[in-house]
Amino acid sequence: MYIILLGLAKNLPPYTEKNKLHRLLGALFTNELTADEKISIIESEYNIEAKNELRKDVRKVSGLGESLVESAAEEAWEQREIKFIISMNEKGYTIEQIADVTEKSKEK
Numbered sequence: 001m002y003i004i005l006l007g008l009a010k011n012l013p014p015y016t017e018k019n020k021l022h023r024l025l026g027a028l029f030t031n032e033l034t035a036d037e038k039i040s041i042i043e044s045e046y047n048i049e050a051k052n053e054l055r056k057d058v059r060k061v062s063g064l065g066e067s068l069v070e071s072a073a074e075e076a077w078e079q080r081e082i083k084f085i086i087s088m089n090e091k092g093y094t095i096e097q098i099a100d101v102t103e104k105s106k107e108k
Contacts, residue, residue: 015045028061035062 008026013019027033027041038058039050088098099106
């Protein structure tokens with residue numbers, strides 16, 4: 001398995017020969033453009049005909065960026081919550097007190 005990390009700018013870079021792949025990926029994963037705007041970029045700048053299958057795929061990817069951000073935010077929140085619960089436990093709070101403060105069941 002190979003993992004590739006690619007940093008994408010918040011703002012879409014201009015189309016140039018040097019950064020055309022970066023722009024294409026940025027356009028696909030940004031939440032700033034609609035699916036139709038992304039398809040327009042693909043067709044006009046990359047001369048790729050956006051047939052039905054490609055249009056469906058672009059619409060799927062359009063929600064992916066937002067989904068990834070939401071997932072990362074949820075995970076960060078869960079990590080902070082776990083650290084908070086561990087800290088309460090280390091300070092001597094009872095399970096009942098922790099459950100009350102965190103609004104979670106004692107079992108959780």
